[in-house]
Amino acid sequence: MSQFLQVVLSGLSTGSIYALAAVGFALVWQAAQTVNFAQGEFVMLPAFFALVAIHWFGWPLWAGFAFAMLASLAILGLAFKGLVVQPMMPDGGLPLVIATMAVSILLKESVKTFYGAEAQPFPSPLPDGTLQIGGAVISIRDLFDLLASLAVVGGLTLFLDRTRTGRQMQAAAQSPAVAEILGVDVARMTLYAFLVNAALAAFASFLVSPTYLAKFSNGESLGLVAFIAAIVGGFNRIRGALVGGLLVGVLDNLVATYVTQEYRAALPLVLLIAVILWRPQGLLGDAEGRTV
Amino acid sequence: MSRRNFLTAAAFAVAAIGLGGAARAADVVKLPCVCELSGAGAVSGTNYRDGAHIAVDEINAAGGILGKKIEMTDYDTQTDPMTSRALIQKVIDDGAYVIIGTVYSGSTAVNMLVAQKAGVPQFTGAEAPDITAKGNPYIFRTSSGAEKGVPALTAYFKDTVKAKKIAISWVNNDFGKGGHDVFLSEMKKAGIQVVADVPSEQGQVDFSADVSKIKQAGADAVFVYLNEEESARILKEAVKQGLKIPMVGEVTLTGQKVIDLAGGAAEGALAHVGLATSAPVPSIQAFAANFKKIYKRDTDHNGIKGYIAVWATKYVTEMIGKFDRKAFADKMHGLTLDVAKYPHMLLTTSWDKTGELSRESFMTEVKGGKQVITGTVPAN
Amino acid sequence: MSSRRPLALIVAAVLLAVLLILPVGHGSYFIYLLCSWLMFTIAAMGLNLTLGYAGRISLAQASFMGVGAYTTAILTLHGWPWLAAAPVGVLLCFVVGLLLGFPALRVRGHFLAFVTLAFNTLFFLVARNEDWLTGGSYGLSDIPRPRIGPISADGQLAFYYFTLAVSALAILALWGIVRSPWGRAFKALRENEVRAESLGLDTRRITLLAFAIGSAFGGLAGAIEAPLVQYIEPNSFAVGESLKVLLMVVVGGLGDFWGPALGAAMVVLLPEALRGTRYYLIVYALFVIALMVLKPTGLMGIGKTFLARLAKSRAAAATEAKP
Numbered sequence: 003m004s005q006f007l008q009v010v011l012s013g014l015s016t017g018s019i020y021a022l023a024a025v026g027f028a029l030v031w032q033a034a035q036t037v038n039f040a041q042g043e044f045v046m047l048p049a050f051f052a053l054v055a056i057h058w059f060g061w062p063l064w065a066g067f068a069f070a071m072l073a074s075l076a077i078l079g080l081a082f083k084g085l086v087v088q089p090m091m092p093d094g095g096l097p098l099v100i101a102t103m104a105v106s107i108l109l110k111e112s113v114k115t116f117y118g119a120e121a122q123p124f125p126s127p128l129p130d131g132t133l134q135i136g137g138a139v140i141s142i143r144d145l146f147d148l149l150a151s152l153a154v155v156g157g158l159t160l161f162l163d164r165t166r167t168g169r170q171m172q173a174a175a176q177s178p179a180v181a182e183i184l185g186v187d188v189a190r191m192t193l194y195a196f197l198v199n200a201a202l203a204a205f206a207s208f209l210v211s212p213t214y215l216a217k218f219s220n221g222e223s224l225g226l227v228a229f230i231a232a233i234v235g236g237f238n239r240i241r242g243a244l245v246g247g248l249l250v251g252v253l254d255n256l257v258a259t260y261v262t263q264e265y266r267a268a269l270p271l272v273l274l275i276a277v278i279l280w281r282p283q284g285l286l287g288d289a290e291g292r293t294v
Numbered sequence: 295m296s297r298r299n300f301l302t303a304a305a306f307a308v309a310a311i312g313l314g315g316a317a318r319a320a321d322v323v324k325l326p327c328v329c330e331l332s333g334a335g336a337v338s339g340t341n342y343r344d345g346a347h348i349a350v351d352e353i354n355a356a357g358g359i360l361g362k363k364i365e366m367t368d369y370d371t372q373t374d375p376m377t378s379r380a381l382i383q384k385v386i387d388d389g390a391y392v393i394i395g396t397v398y399s400g401s402t403a404v405n406m407l408v409a410q411k412a413g414v415p416q417f418t419g420a421e422a423p424d425i426t427a428k429g430n431p432y433i434f435r436t437s438s439g440a441e442k443g444v445p446a447l448t449a450y451f452k453d454t455v456k457a458k459k460i461a462i463s464w465v466n467n468d469f470g471k472g473g474h475d476v477f478l479s480e481m482k483k484a485g486i487q488v489v490a491d492v493p494s495e496q497g498q499v500d501f502s503a504d505v506s507k508i509k510q511a512g513a514d515a516v517f518v519y520l521n522e523e524e525s526a527r528i529l530k531e532a533v534k535q536g537l538k539i540p541m542v543g544e545v546t547l548t549g550q551k552v553i554d555l556a557g558g559a560a561e562g563a564l565a566h567v568g569l570a571t572s573a574p575v576p577s578i579q580a581f582a583a584n585f586k587k588i589y590k591r592d593t594d595h596n597g598i599k600g601y602i603a604v605w606a607t608k609y610v611t612e613m614i615g616k617f618d619r620k621a622f623a624d625k626m627h628g629l630t631l632d633v634a635k636y637p638h639m640l641l642t643t644s645w646d647k648t649g650e651l652s653r654e655s656f657m658t659e660v661k662g663g664k665q666v667i668t669g670t671v672p673a674n
Numbered sequence: 675m676s677s678r679r680p681l682a683l684i685v686a687a688v689l690l691a692v693l694l695i696l697p698v699g700h701g702s703y704f705i706y707l708l709c710s711w712l713m714f715t716i717a718a719m720g721l722n723l724t725l726g727y728a729g730r731i732s733l734a735q736a737s738f739m740g741v742g743a744y745t746t747a748i749l750t751l752h753g754w755p756w757l758a759a760a761p762v763g764v765l766l767c768f769v770v771g772l773l774l775g776f777p778a779l780r781v782r783g784h785f786l787a788f789v790t791l792a793f794n795t796l797f798f799l800v801a802r803n804e805d806w807l808t809g810g811s812y813g814l815s816d817i818p819r820p821r822i823g824p825i826s827a828d829g830q831l832a833f834y835y836f837t838l839a840v841s842a843l844a845i846l847a848l849w850g851i852v853r854s855p856w857g858r859a860f861k862a863l864r865e866n867e868v869r870a871e872s873l874g875l876d877t878r879r880i881t882l883l884a885f886a887i888g889s890a891f892g893g894l895a896g897a898i899e900a901p902l903v904q905y906i907e908p909n910s911f912a913v914g915e916s917l918k919v920l921l922m923v924v925v926g927g928l929g930d931f932w933g934p935a936l937g938a939a940m941v942v943l944l945p946e947a948l949r950g951t952r953y954y955l956i957v958y959a960l961f962v963i964a965l966m967v968l969k970p971t972g973l974m975g976i977g978k979t980f981l982a983r984l985a986k987s988r989a990a991a992a993t994e995a996k997p
Contacts, residue, residue, distance in 0.1 A: 005506045005509075005510055008502060008506050008535065009502055009503050009506055012500060012502030012503075013500070013502070016499065016502075031784075033908065037787070038568040039917075044978060058798055085967070086963060086967060087965045089968075090966070090967060090970065095839035095970075096725075096731070096920075096928060097788075097924060097925050097966040097967075097970035098966070098971075099920075099924075100921055100924045100925065100962065100966050101963050101966040101967060102963070103921065103962075104959045104960075104962035104963045104966070105959070107955060107958070107959040107962075108956060108960060111332065111953075111955040111956045112956060114332065114336060115953060115956065118341055118591070119336040119337045120337045120522070120551060120591075121522060121523035121526070121555055122555075123554055123555050123557065131559075132534055139535050139536060141392055141534050155806050162380070174846055210499075213527075213530065214499040214527065215498075215523050215526060215527070215555055217496060217523055218336075219334065220497070220499075222497060223495075223497050223498075223499075226791075226795075226913075229788060229791075230788075231793075233428075233785075233788060242469035244796065246900070251500070254500070254503075255502060255503045256501060256503075257506060258504070259503040259506060263466075263492055263493045263494065263503075263504075264466065264493055264799070264802075264803040265799055265803065266495070266503075267495060267799060268795075268796055268799050271792040271795055271796055272792075272796075274788060274789075274792050275777070275789050275792050275793070278776055278777070278785050278788060278789050279780055279781070279789070282780075282781060282785060290830065308792075332955060370954075374909070374910075375813075375903070375905060375907060375909070375910065376710070376899075376910060379706075379903055379905075380703060380707060380710065382705050383701075383703040383706050384701070386702075386703075387701030387702060387704075388701075388703075400811070400813065402908055403812075403813070403815060403905065404815065404904070407815075407816075407904065407905075424812065432847070458788050464801065466798050466811065467811050468811040468812055468813075468907070470811075471810065471811050472813065473940035586697035638711060638752045
């Protein structure tokens with residue numbers, strides 16, 4: 003029983019990181035029909051921005067995080083939207099998919115060439131301790147990851163549902179033409195989606211890197227998991243992506259513990275196929291949302 | 295439309311094919327470095343290459359090999375066996391004397407067939423057992439294969455830990471599987487029961503299931519056969535879950551990189567290390583310091599492997615007195631390079647008839663955030 | 675159109691002649707590159723049929739190359755001749771492709787992309803974990819090269835001509851398919867499904883066929899890869915390889931018959947051209963991004979625009995000269 007609790011708790015914590023990546027992915031997908039194959043790299047990169055500030059410029063921790071957040075907003079938000087996605091709108095289609103794949107190669111190779119190929123330790127402002135919960139052990143960082151992700155996704159949901167800007171963002175994503183007529187600045191709302199995605203990616207990066215280290219290739223598996231989480235949960239609802247992320251994190255651990263290690267990666271994929279074929283709006287999604 | 299398509303396609307095809315290679319003949323000897331400079335093997339490959347280049351610079355500064363300067367060109371296999379095969383083919387076409395690389399076993403297993411066919415000696419960094427088990431007379435290791443390294447640990451498990459039940463955590467690729475298979479047969483011979491056999495994915499981040507399985511199985515010790523960052527992750531997770539049995543590895547587990555990555559969690563980890571940059575040998579420590587001075591970073595044992603590959607090429611070529619690939623390979627078999635006479639080998643090194651290497655190795659432990667040598671295992 | 679066909683044939687013949695003499699005098703590395711270019715061309719042309727002509731995306735082409743390669747490898751290692759083993763692999767791909775086509779009846783676009791991507795990853799897991807069949811992560815080695823009667827394709831040059839012959843036949847077959855009623859049905863499916871249906875086309879059957887045939891070409895490419903590399907392992911057929919084939923199709927020119935050949939040439943040869951620069955993958959990525967942003971129709975698109983401009987300026991010059 004304590005083993006069960008242990009792997010579920012750990013899975014929730016890992017899943018919360020997946021959820022952050024998945025939420026951003028879903029936002030960008032909705033806002034600009036962009037399936038971002040570089041999403042995993044978007045989570046990998048901000049940690050290196052912080053490392054550059056801390057180790058190369060000799061800045062303190064908080065300044066490093068602030069710098070990384072700003073750099074992410076500028077490069078993963080503004081530049082990605084302005085230089086890659088915008089010129090290919092409104093109907094990016096496959097060339098846009100290919101372009102995001104190339105972006106993923108570019109980010110990986112740049113980090114490897116200009117910072118290093120080896121995994122790097124990453125500082126955390128949080129203490130190292132652990133807590134006992136009914137026979138299972140959870141580290142303070144894991145617990146913080148989980149709560150912080152829940153808070154961020156909760157806050158984001160409130161923002162999208164309760165604020166004027168948030169509602170405009172949703173309207174712009176669901177039917178840009180109608181939104182335009184109603185006086186919504188669709189281009190600006192789309193930009194916001196990209197900025198929110200960049201901020202979420204940076205935040206996920208700060209949370210994940212102290213435990214899982216910073217490495218140029220970290221995005222490879224993370225990106226795929228983010229897709230799966232977003233689709234399984236339901237990409238047109240933010241909380242869908244959250245649930246998807248947590249579900250994938252927990253299932254992965256349960257399968258590895260009780261069923262098979264060799265095929266632990268298979269279950270999320272099977273789930274993905276099943277959801278797409280029989281419930282394409284996702285477990286928590288609404289059927290009315292825009293289908294892609 | 296068809297005509298235009300044809301014309302464009304034809305024009306592009308012809309243009310693309312114009313990228314032939316330029317030949318050049320000079321008084322140089324070609325030692326191409328074919329390595330994993332990108333992809334999953336980038337860390338190992340880059341260190342291997344950089345170590346090799348230090349040797350090339352030293353040798354060229356001292357007059358080269360038999361009066362010829364070494365020309366070393368780098369080729370990136372992208373950690374892809376198919377590309378590595380093509381590149382080995384290319385460097386042979388270009389007149390390679392001896393090939394330095396590749397490091398990954400999966401690539402080496404395929405590209406060494408090409409070098410064998412062409413009769414070009416090859417120094418690999420691969421450690422999988424099957425590399426030297428195929429009767430290829432042109433392949434030579436630069437570190438012992440897993441079939442030599444893992445058995446060195448058997449005595450430790452049997453006599454020091456007195457383990458009855460043991461667990462293994464391994465990375466599920468060709469590297470991990472090589473170690474895993476040798477380990478299982480060793481434990482069977484030693485009469486130790488393997489109670490948890492836990493494979494993990496390359497790049498896996500969450501090791502909670504792995505550690506909880508090992509904990510549940512009640513093992514007396516666990517053998518960890520993972521790459522650096524996965525090693526660090528499992529060490530951290532083991533501390534978190536309070537797994538209090540010896541964590542024992544082969545080569546990587548007590549390396550400086552793992553210590554840096556795992557922080558305090560690496561404390562007490564043990565490993566058998568064929569070549570350690572922290573080995574209590576002045577020449578190895580001097581090399582490690584020199585590497586750091588040149589490249590502004592630390593190397594793992596792959597840097598040393600690349601370095602001795604190039605120096606061995608010089609020593610052996612000057613022994614036979616000519617650039618003869620066949621004679622070179624023949625000379626290598628059963629050869630021992632004594633460090634007293636050949637100082638740049640760093641440690642006395644022997645190759646047997648299969649190209650397998652043996653030399654003194656070390657038992658290490660992480661103490662106070664440093665890799666400490668706790669014992670020496672004689673060459674076998 | 676028909677008046678142009680003889681010319682097309684002439685150009686094809688010239689191209690074939692160029693490919694016949696090309697390797698002469700070159701080292702085996704160059705010949706090896708040509709072989710792998712031909713192999714990827716077949717795989718990419720197959721995907722182009724599914725994606726470019728019929729408009730149904732598949733991110734699983736590498737898994738079909740895998741099915742073809744493993745089938746060919748296992749059978750030839752058991753003493754089957756290549757000529758018997760390869761068709762089995764291709765047929766198997768046709769059947770599996772047909773099955774993978776079923777999701778395409780339900781979902782489109784990005785969703786279909788993810789289903790096929792998931793399929794490819796599942797294939798990788800099976801290839802890695804089922805040691806008894808596939809050799810697991812050690813892979814299968816010492817795969818024999820084909821031997822047809824007394825002729826052995828063991829040497830590098832002989833194998834190149836073998837690959838060239840197989841590729842030429844495959845491309846010819848594809849040319850026929852594209853021009854057949856099926857080919858027209860594929861295009862109708864891409865342009866407007868509802869209209870295609872109203873014209874009496876069985877869109878279900880056509881969709882499945884597009885998948886099956888495209889996959890079969892992937893299988894053929896795999897059947898060539900096995901004896902080319904003489905070693906196969908699961909990583910050669912992972913999702914990354916599928917993305918590479920997709921890149922070839924889109925960079926070459928989506929839905930253009932010769933586009934994949936061009937795209938494959940770029941992906942196979944460009945790293946070679948850029949070698950020596952430490953930043954070649956970065957340069958490569960930037961090039962692809964720039965190409966996609968500035969010219970989404972790919973390399974064939976650039977070529978066509980260029981030729982069109984040339985023709986236009988020539989026409990302009992002619993009208994100017996007239997009065």
